[in-house]
Amino acid sequence: MPYSDPSNQYIPPTTALIGSAHGYVFNADEVTLEAEIHAVDPLATSYLNWSLQLWAGDVLVAEASFGALYPDSFGIARVGATVSANLPAGTNEHMLTLVLAGDDGTGLQRYDAVTYPRSERFVLPLIEGSVAYRLDTDCTEISAECIRNPRAADNMSGSLVLELWALPAAYQGGAFSGILIGSEFVGALAGQSQWNNVSARLPACELPAGQWHLVLMLREWVGNTYLTRDYRNFALTVDGPLPTPTAAPEAEAAPAPVATPAPAAAPAEKPAAKAAKKPAAKAVDKTAEKTAEKAPAKKSKPAAATKAPAAEPVSAAKRNAKKSAPVHKPGRVSVNTAGVSDLAAVSGVNGATAEGIIAGRPWATLDDLIKVKGIGTKSLDKLKHLLKL
Template identity: 35%
Template sequence: MNNTQPNFALSPRSNLQLNGRCGFNIQNDRVSINIDSIANQRDNTNLSGTLAIELWALKQPYQGEHFEGVALAGTTIGEIQGQHFIPNCQYDLMFREPPAGNWHLALMLREWNGAAYETRDCVNFAVPYSASWVPTVVKKPSDNVISVSFNETEKTEQTGAKAAAKKPAKPAEKAAAKAELDQTAKTAAKKAEPKAAPKAQDGTLCLNTASQKEIAAIKGVSTKLAARLVEARPFKTLDEVLKVKGMGAKLLAKIEEVITL
């Protein structure tokens, strides 16, 4: 909603004034307020109190006395020194929709007197503001619950014939099924077993690829030494093998013929 008009002065008019053309533009939950100027016509030593610009919805046009209504938007603009003014005032404010009904909108300039804000000047806009009632949809918990009862029905094939009832399995069939499951489990377990490291063509065992169990099977190599060898590999030379704790020169010379890297 747009509305712009000249200021029609209160009687008697305050020396704090909204001058020139004043207007507003309401867009959803925002309102833009435009005022040509806001002036303090008091003596130049007279600093105003804190001033506020407020847009009100009233049941009757403002006449300069006590009023009842709904504050739609507002902001403080600070103080103005006497014989000074603020030109080209533009304010973008949050807008509060009034209750449903027809309202008279009034733009007020108000001053803080130390205890409350008092209206110093006002513009009554000629075009009424009509607020429509918007219903609020309240959903009960039961609104989202669908209760449907079903009768038991027999399943039918696509041809419409009744499906044959399942017969209990015979003992022989159960035994065959169990044997098949056991065989499947054995096959899966066998596949999961780690494959032994392939031996070299000359029958030697590769220390870099053999399992700990295979290394421990070498005569003279303990389980602990086999574990250390697995942890220390890969080996590039036999000198590196000799550095492993527990691997002495005599033992290495003894097993050198059956290992490779």
């Protein structure tokens, strides 16, 4: 059936058409596209570069390019290729359309298309149950009730990550552009297996002004990139700008804790207390009065020191715990998801080593880091308790 292009770029199929023989076959993350092309204008057909595209709604699943077509004496050219497939995320069923596109040097134009009557549901790792997030001034929390791999038992997934994104519009699948709020590496999952109650605590984020749609994505490593396998849009939007993480120290400047412990701290400095009493007995000595006026200022320092226990929950160790995504593995930096600055902040890892770690991703075990230039056996033993997958 003719392809109806809503963008008004549809070209009447006077040059080439998709014949009666055509189809597609999926194999994991690859798809084979085949078609018999009828050249209506054989001369014009040989001047264009032709492609077969497979679409799932508005999502381009795969594209195979063939260059110029040279039909046989019956005006037929047979093409086929196996290419990578960008499978649509989610668990919905999709109607697939095979499109014949030609490029005359000004860009691809659609010449013909066939929509298949049978819908497809792709077997991909997915999120099940409830999901949630929490944005705070000092951390970001994400959680999913269940992550499951419905593939066959011997079909291990690629490395999976759980990511929270802020997008200008609700996510509908396919390509997207937005702000990555946080990412948690959760590992590879065997087929017919699942993880329950997955949660992560990530560093705090900031968002610019505007209205943002938040979406939790489950993405899978396919050898050269991560592809979105499932997603959950959150109904309520978030209005930016959000406070930056540096706004958190305002709690340390709160005056309330200073006034209360000040009298209790007075006995701790007996010499200062005596200096305060002497000017009270000798009011004639102006120098002593000045000393007495300064004495309370000195005593305010212990009062400030008493604030330290109040700020103790935000200690360096706990800040590191917040930066490490999983709640059950605090203090470690992920070699598969952390940036150069986070890795270089680890004791024993410099900038060049951090770039080497990122270039070798994904890492299956920490022992494999011995392949990175700058990491030896002894240094790896020291780094193991500071790093994670």
